[in-house]
Amino acid sequence: MLALEIGELLLQLSRGLLAEREGDRLTSAQWLALRFFARANVFSRTLSGLAAYQATTRGTASQTIKLLERRGYLKREKSLYDGRSSILTITDKAQKRLVADPLASVFNDIDQLDPKKQELLRNILRGLVGQLGGDDRRQAVGSCRDCIFLLIRRLTAQGNNVQVNFFCKCVGMPVKECELGLLCTSFQARAAISAMSSDE
């Protein structure tokens, strides 16, 4: 049965991606967290954001964060949006470390695929992640670019110049244009996943 074989390949792939690498001083969970904090938007770079992304408890996410902070890979600031939580940001040391990401070759291989295939693959995986977890369904992460919560306002300023503003209806905050492509844990895909039935 092909579906079973695909499922087994996905399992094999995920195990391989998460495998610990000999001589690497960061565990796969720490790498996962570093990549997340490097790619996530300001609303998601929190303890809860990491816990949701990794599908772990807040306690497990907290341990990973503390360790990365102790080792100088993450810094903590008070959130401007929520006084009770902190925003976590990667440091210069982490930036340098991420240049030598052990999964870089996998990401490069995906990048070599035709953009349409990349989109199809992304949509299929997004649909599969959304089906995990039974009643407590998981939400796949994504970015503002195809999120139902993004509101685009076009304002005509003086001299007929058009100014474009972006606003998130979920968090009730403006979003900077440079942040539209960042990961968000509150993301919800705009279109239903039609890729699951595509035969391209």
Ligand code: SF4
């Ligand atoms: S528009 Fe969607 S992806 Fe963007 S910040 Fe809001 S919830 Fe997140």
